[in-house]
Amino acid sequence: MISTLLSRRGGADGDRGPGLVYGADYNPEQWPRSVWEEDVRLMREAGVNLVSVGIFSWARLQRAEDTWDFGWLDEVMDLLHRGGIGVDLATATASPPPWLTTARPEILPVTASGATVWPGARQHWRPTSPVFREYALRLVRKLATRYADHPALVAWHVSNELGCHNVYDYSDDAARAFRAWLRARYTTLDALNHAWGTAFWSQHYTDWDQILPPRLAASHPNPTQQLDFTRFSSDALKEYLRAERAVLREITPQVPVTTNFMVMSGTKGMNYADWAEEVDFVSNDHYVRPGPQDRDELSFSANLTSAVAGGRPWFLMEHSTSAVNWQPVNVAKRPGDLARDSLLHVAHGADAVCFFQWRQSAAGAEKYHSAMVPHAGADSDVFRAVCALGATLATLAPVAGSEREPAEVGILYDWESWWAGEQDSHPTSLLDYRQEALDWYSALLALGIRADLVTTRGDLHRHRVLIAPVLHMVPAALARTLTRYAERGGHLVTTYFSGIVDENDHVWLGGDPGALRDLLGIRVEEFAPLLAGESVELDDATTGGLWSDGITVTDPRTEVLARYRTGVQAGRPAVTRRGTGSGSAAYVSTRLGVAGLTALLPRLLGPAGVDSELPAAVRGLVETTVRRGADARFVFLVNRTDETVTVSGMDGEVLLGTPDAEGALALAPRDVAVLRQAAGRGTSSGAGAR
Secondary structure, eight states: OOTTTGGGOOSTTOOOOSOOEEEEEEOGGGSOHHHHHHHHHHHHHHTOOEEEEOTTOHHHHEEETTEEOOHHHHHHHHHHHHTTOEEEEEOSOSSOOHHHHHHOGGGSOBOTTSOBOOSSSSOOSOTTOHHHHHHHHHHHHHHHHHHTTOTTEEEEEOSSSTTTTTSOOOSHHHHHHHHHHHHHHHSSHHHHHHHHTTTGGGOOOSSGGGOOOOOSOSSOOOHHHHHHHHHHHHHHHHHHHHHHHHHHHHHOTTSOEEOEEOOSTTOOSOOHHHHGGGSSSOEEEOOOOOSTTHHHHHHHHHHHHHHHTTTSOEEEEEOOSSOOSSSSSOOOOOTTHHHHHHHHHHHTTEEEEEESOSBOOSSSTTTTSOOSBOTTOSSSHHHHHHHHHHHHHHHTGGGTTOEEOOOSEEEEOOHHHHHHHTOSSSSOSOOOHHHHHHHHHHHHHHTTOOEEEEOTTSOGGGOSEEEETTOOBOOHHHHHHHHHHHHTTOEEEEETTOSOBOTTSOBOSSSBTGGGHHHHTEEEOSOOBOOTTOEEEBTTSOEEESBOOOEEEOSTTEEEEEEBOSSTTTTSEEEEEEEETTEEEEEEOSBOHHHHHHHHHHHHHGGGTOOOSSOGGGBTTEEEEEEEOSSEEEEEEEEOSSSOEEEOSOOSEEEESOBOTTSOEEEOTTOEEEEEEETTTTOOOOOOOO
16 A cells, blocks of 8 residues: 555656655745745655645634635645655544634544633644534535645645644543443443442442543542543544544545554553554654664564554655754754664565754744654755665555564554553553563564564464463453463563553452463462562572562473572462463562563573574574565664674575675675575464464
């Protein structure tokens, strides 16, 4: 889908055919007309072939309720088309204009404490507001009708980062919509009262109108009410996406529709695995948060985006050329980071590399956010790096359209376990679901082992090893799936605080790990979280934190791989594994961190026969990912270090990189190489658990 976007575009260069997309958000309305011609000239110099236009243009397009101005956008679309640049046209509904919020303030969101979220920034609208939807869809219809046949139009961009600032709205509109959502989910109040456990704290409901969103309360709001409101809030945004999409498909059925997800650290409220089927291709925004695992997190998020996309190619809609403007300290990228960050997304399935934004703003809240053309202009290191990346992406055109090749190891990522596991009134408030999953991922990278992020909607049986960290919420159906996975030859690994509750956030009684207790062959009677800074030592020389379960082995097939050496649980099992069928199920009862997991993982992977595909000398120094098409597989080698690393023993045609006389590739700090190999070579055989 994405690689063929370019073939829809004519213009000065005619149809170029499939290839990787390269571009940015383009905001010409921020600049005088005299700059636009230079923009197109520089885009062509950089190799840009697609830009997103109109994202925050509602106030410019509709100056009053019955006053429209499309002339400037007509001119921009025509100019880009003449330059051979396609347009991903936004519906411009991301932020309503001042005239609308003044006339209809009831579209403004409300916080849990009842405060109005006022205009002045962005995304100041209620996802469930019928008034907002009426005005927004009117704009969408105008745009779709006007530009349906414009030759520059290659895709529709619904709103922008849906839910970034308005995922949770507690207004009366939200209350009414929440009740309707609950009626559809539960049908009867008896079913709702059971699911919410309303016998506790005198919360029993006798009328639907009594039910509210979990607004500011005297103590902890009902846990299942909180969980359902999170589910509802994700669904409300998804329904809004569907509403815009319906208008676009009615008028322009031939034009694909997308919206930019935010699969990245710090974004939690939208269940993107559930959203993916609503778009014609998955798009994502990602920004690096500096820290010790910053590029591991980039790889993790790109990998997870590929999982959301079902392994198919996806669109990197936004990332940054250098510093952003919204972190406590906004650090510029080092030489090589711009290319390495971009190509790491491509390695994990991105067929498009786009930035926010094309030209760095001179005014506004994002004027210090980097861009492809910085304040310094085209005569700058950033723009030279932008042009170099454009040339690299042209070289990698054969990669376009290829899909992710499944790895032997999968890491299960589940939004509902994330939501439920981190609620209040739990054994610890220090639990960080995403960090635990990232630590397992970093440990696998340190061992040079390729892994896929997977969701419960994916085919779990294609992986020899399935790691399910903090899988807190396990409905009965998922428990059966995981049991079948292990019995049929897969090797499951899970951790503390897993299997604890069902889909209603009700505890599985009888001892932990609840729904997974029999599969694991262990029993835990009481949670044993650790205080901040407290640690325990294991007899395998690793150190645990956060948690330390008191495990009792209940099945003779369960072996103890490590025991606690210190702490309250001293002498008791800390890591276990139970053979079942032709597979196994292992349990890690404490947070070991990257170093501890790196030490433990070879023992967990051993029964599955999983090892690194990389030469021993570069394991941990180089990340490898694989994309495959009908005729070839593409092996990406990414230098994870700030030193030169030489990779030898890897055969194939070199698409990117320079081999020496012996065929070895010298990867400079933060460098990337790409090899093309024959199709079918080195592919994973999967778990065999079918």
